[in-house]
Amino acid sequence: MRALLQRVTEAAVRVDGEVVGEIDPGLLILVCAMRGDTEANADKLAAKVAKCRIFHDDAGKMNRSVSDIGGAVLVVSQFTLAADTSGGNRPGFSTAAAPEDGERLYEYFSDQMRGHGLTTAQGRFGADMKVSLLNDGPVTIWMEF
Helix, strand or coil: CEEEEEEEEEEEEEECCEEEEEECCEEEEEEECECCCCHHHHHHHHHHHHHCCCEECCCCCEEECCCCCCCEEEEEECHHHHCECCCCCCCECCCECCHHHHHHHHHHHHHHHHHCCCEEEECCCCCCEEEEEEEEEEEEEEEEC
């Protein structure tokens, strides 16, 4: 699985003008299941994200996790993280998981984040989503398992 983490002061997802998920300080997590991914990949990714120390401590060093700060996560499915740009000008997405596997692993990953004690909001799988965020830092981290 692939994820792009963005440390945010706030983030929201809208579908057809309706807010379907929003958070205050925490992480916006864009996540993509890749072909061949399993729950084990989602477990590893969720554990790493929950423990990733990218929030400031009292000394101003990035030494605290989203859990440590009492932050929340907003999980948004984004199959375009599977983009292959090695040939031509049009990205290919053949390495992304099939939609039914992608949705299952997206939901599973979101549940795992909840299992780590994190308040977890979500986008809507497969929908045309409008994501707004206030990136804090900016801090953006790429992870893959």
